[in-house]
Every structure is written in structure tokens, then in C-alpha cells.
Amino acid sequence: MDDTGGAYAPYLVSLGAASTTEVAFDATNGNDSVDGAHLVALRALADSAYIERLLARAELVFLAGGSQTKYVDVFTNTRLSRAVDALVARGGVVGGTSAGMHVLAGVVHTPRGAGNSVTSSAALRDPYVKIGEVSGTASLDFSPSPFHVPGLESFVLDTHFVQRGRLGRSAVFLAREMRDGLATVSAARSLACDEGTAVFVERTGKARVFGRGTGGLTMLIPSANPDRCEDNLTLDWRTELDLVRVQGSDTLPASFDLKAVSGDAVKTKLSVKDGVLSER
DSSP, rough: OOTTTTTTTHHHHHTTTOOOOOOOSTTTTTTSOOOHHHHHHHHHHHSSHHHHHHTTTTTTEOOOOOOHHHHHHHHHTSSHHHHHHHHHHTOEEEEESSSHHHHSSSEEOOOOSSBBBBOHHHHHHOEEEOOOSSBBBBOOOOEEOOOOTOOOOOOEEOOOOOTTOOHHHHHHHHHHHHHHTSTTTOOOOOEETTTEEEEEEOOSSSEEEEEEETEEEEEEEEEEESSSOOTOOOOBBBEEEEEEOOOOOOOOEEETTTTTTSOEEEEEEEEETTOOOOEO
């Protein structure tokens, strides 16, 4: 949404792109939320023939970081969202970092209100944090994605995973996805990436995981609904979840199958008792 200073365009050209175009939707307000006439104007740009023509010629679309809530509010049900879906359908690539990654999942965490995105400790204490309920913390809300990326329809994603200690909130994301009826037990999945990680996912679900340093991905896979996922009560999930970690590499990427849950992975078990995580 904000102006990245044109940094992506020359960077992608340096990697071999023949040409790039960078569109900054809201350089004035950046990633701050907007409503009323300004939101209408942003949605008009997202629904414009210009954006549609631009994406019709694209082979790859990359979404910058910032605010996934603003992406959802601006892009949903526009020519932009339909053009990205069409790009993927014809064999193109869509990707993103941070908020741009969040918004690719079928279920998107869309924090609202003033404050930072919810922490693991706050989410585990109360999986239904509302606007203004916790000082300095935005709400714990979810929305459907503007996009329909094959293989990610029943996923909820998270980012900055190890760096910000987000295992607890990823468990809450997954619990909310199921508790709110957004995905069934058999389909619901949580996937999170560390900083310095790239995951390339094919339509079949086969993935390659690239990572710098300790970067990698983490998946949570449930076998039962949470025992308790209620407003103002700690999360309780005694039936163990599968906790899957895949270490990336910048020389020889790890191979992993998101559907079969097989490949270069380390698997453990995770449970939650009265808001406290336990791994074995």
C-alpha cells in the first residue's frame, strides 16, 4: 500500500526479470487503515481497467508487506483479485512477504483497531481479543482472502514466526479457523515462515523450502477440534496436534509435500493446557 521507493522493481530486474512495474496504492497513508471516500477511491483503483490490463500481461505478482487487513479491504471482489486468480490459473506465480504472505491463504488474520498484532501470550489467554480489549493490541479477527490460491484454500498463514515467538498464536489461528466454521478438522492447516525463508509451492502441493541461517517453515495439523476455544477463556487443546518443521537451505532447498505431509521434515506433537503449550 505504501511507496517502497521503487526498490522491488530494480531488485527483480537484477534477478533476471525482463521488465517490472511497481504500483503503490496509498503512498500518502501507507499501511494505515482508511474508510469512507478514501477506501472507495482505493477500491476504484483496484477495480480499474488499468490494473486489469497490467495483470493480464504479468507472469508474476509479488505483494509487499504492511497491512493484510488493508489488502483485504481494498482488493476483495475487484478486477485486481480476479486478475490475480486468472494469472495463477494460466500458470503464473503469485507471492508475497509478511502481510503479502498472510493474504494468500484462504483464511486471513485481519487485525483491526489501534495497536500491534496480537502476541502468542495474549491469544492463548483469549482467542477472541476484540478491538480495544487489550491495551496496545489490535483485535484477533479473520476474513476470507481476496484471492483463491490452489492448495492454500483451507490454510491460515503466519510470518516472522521464530523471531516473534508465534507458535502459540498460530495454534490459536488454527483453533479459530475450526471453531468459527472456516475449515473442517481434516482440511484445516496452519503454516508459518521464519524471516529469511522462501517457500515455493506448486499446484500439486509439492514445495521447496529455501532458508537463510535457521530459516524454515512450521506446520500445525489437527486431528480433533480444540477442547475449548471461547471468548475470555484460555485455549485448551488436549488432543495433540502434529507439529511439523522443515529447515530451509540457501544451497540445496528442502523438499516437502503439503498434502501428504512428507519430505525433509521433523515431526513432534503439540498440545495446549489452559493456555500453556506443551511439545514432545
